[in-house]
Amino acid sequence: MAAISCALLVDDDNTTNYLNSKLLRRMAISDEVLVAVNGQQALDLLHAHCELSTSSACPALILLDINMPLMNGFEFLRVYAQRPERENPTVVIIMLTTSLNPNDLEQMQGLPIQGYLTKPLTRDKINQVLQEHFGHTATVN
Secondary structure (H helix, E strand, O other), X not given: OOOXXXXXXXXXXXXXXXXXXXXXXHOOOEEEEEEEXXXXXXXXXXXXXXXXXXXOOOOOEEEEOOOOOOOOHHHHHHHHHHOOHHHOOOOEEEEEEOOOOHHHHHHOOOOOOOEEEEOOXXXXXXXXXXXXXXXXXXXXX
């Protein structure tokens, strides 16, 4: 059985999405992995998959990049925070980025994220998130 029902990867880099999706599936942490290439597409996916609060396709975990075209991670978070509470699922949002810019870290203050990780995503980082936010780690496959 998967640790969470659904995960959402939000990154404009197709290779990163492919590798992260493959890692999440290999670790069997989620029954479903959704992918968005920018913040607007992520909001659209949330709207489509989270209309019913009991939907198993509603992400429990979002791994969000900062720098993306159309709508970056910070813009996504600002819009997400302004949505009516009934439209926002209970979700753990983790910024997953290559940025070590102190200004980016400062901008994260007050935004609805539960953590920050640097790329690349690894088994250890995933297990850290699962342990801290979901109370268990993934089974090794």
